[in-house]
Amino acid sequence: MSNLFQTYGRWEIEPASAAGCWMTDINGKEYLDFTSGIGVCNLGHRPKNVQDAVLQQLDHFWHVSNLFANSNQEKAATALAQGAGMDLVFFSNSGAEANEGAIKLARKATGRTKIITFLNSFHGRTFATMSATGQEKIKHGYGPMLETFVYVPYNDIEAVKSVMGDDVAAIMLEVVQGEGGIHVGDQQFFKDVENLCKQYGALLVIDEIQTGLGRTGKPFAFQHFGLQPDIVTSAKGLGSGFPIGAVIGKKDLGTHFGPGSHGSTFGGNPVSIAAAIATMDTIFQEEFLIEVNEKGQYLQNQLKEKLGKLPIVNDIRGLGLIIGIECNFSVAPLLAELRNNGLIVLQAGEKVIRLLPPLTATVAEMDEAVKCLATFMKKVAESTVKA
Incomplete structure (x- = not known):
């Protein structure tokens, strides 16, 4: 029995350490964290x-x-x-x-x-x-x-x-x-x-x-x-x-x-x-903010290219590095599957996947996140067509 009020629907992950865009749990499994602590760790973990x-x-x-x-x-x-x-x-x-x-x-x-x-x-x-x-x-x-x-x-x-x-x-x-x-x-x-x-x-x-x-x-x-x-x-x-x-x-x-x-x-x-x-x-450095704009545009473009034509995706929208993928189904089970495969993202309402990557995320890390999203969202799309 927990002595905590059960005010949070906690995930199955217990972090042991984190640095940059990555988190490691108590079992040694690594995760690409595109939540930034719900928009908190804008410079990544432990800058x-x-x-x-x-x-x-x-x-x-x-x-x-x-x-x-x-x-x-x-x-x-x-x-x-x-x-x-x-x-x-x-x-x-x-x-x-x-x-x-x-x-x-x-x-x-x-x-x-x-x-x-x-x-x-x-x-x-x-x-x-x-x-x-x-x-x-x-x-x-x-x-x-x-x-x-x-x-x-x-x-x-x-x-x-x-x-x-x-x-x-x-x-x-x-x-x-x-x-x-x-x-x-x-x-x-x-x-x-x-x-x-x-x-x-x-x-x-x-x-x-x-x-x-x-x-x-x-x-x-x-x-x-x-x-x-x-x-x-x-x-x-x-x-x-x-x-x-x-x-x-x-x-x-x-x-x-x-x-x-x-x-x-x-x-x-x-x-x-x-x-x-x-x-x-x-x-607040101008060069840093220019990079955030470029990263945000890059990530949105990659998401639209890889996910935009899937029948389960209604819209991809955002500003900078706050991005939403609106789906036509409840995304909670998909987010659990993504976590099982090393990518942590958020919801914004029942049907929107919310991406809040650290502003320091690299192109390679963004590509990895998009690849993971595309893999499992295509599976959802295929299962929906079969059903």
Whole structure:
């Protein structure tokens, strides 16, 4: 009997070690890991520069509290703000906490409570972020949600207009809906949403928990679309596996998050901050991001060439190195078969295979993943035809 709450449908793999794109289990079996810890290990497992930075910090101190000045927090905030083209940063422990902070800040800054989010969105599992999420399955069994969220179809500006008004504090969206099936928003939709926010004095909040930190080939995914959000949230890839999240905002919001207005005991922990600085030192380099764009295009092209004509594949879509393969069947059994054969990938809903390879994956590693996918998806296609 386990003493753990059974909140996770755990796989049959127990890791023993990991480096780069590869993981080895306790039985010595190796796996090509195209999950990146669900978009966390953007530089792969145990990148040396991050490990060195963490070890150096461990020799100084691990925790003192946010009552003390912290020059490394300032350094990390500067890098993050500059990467997003914004001004101010609040550090938390996770993406859900970052989104919780963004919701609080938007309500406090505007004096309004209504927030528009989108069907199939995912923003976290705290009560406010669960309320913000446009998926009923996330909320099942928890009773009434916060009443100030309104959900509309993604990429549907008329639906947004139908609920927009002077009572709206913010529109909160993902540039790529990750958990919702790897859906990329439309350029015109985003610009229309941004203009609506300006027209009504609402804030534009962009959730970059999964898409930020180079995942799409830009520091943040919204930068592909020329958007100017008021608040951006970040986590996952920010710490290369060490727990950290961030609320990034424009300078005019600073007066609304003053002393005592918000806080976090462990937010901006010195060890996580050291990891974040080292991570950003690599990911925010222009040459690195150019390579991510090239890799993302290469991987999508290979997937379309090798899988696109299979009758079981409806679509292959994504941005940079967040890619979804939409199938016409439940993909869970296929993912188990792939794991048995050394490739680890994710789901995004019942019928979408989600690929989140490390941004450092090589062409050879991408080719190996595509080959494995093609082998077993062709078997599924053949068995479907026979049936």
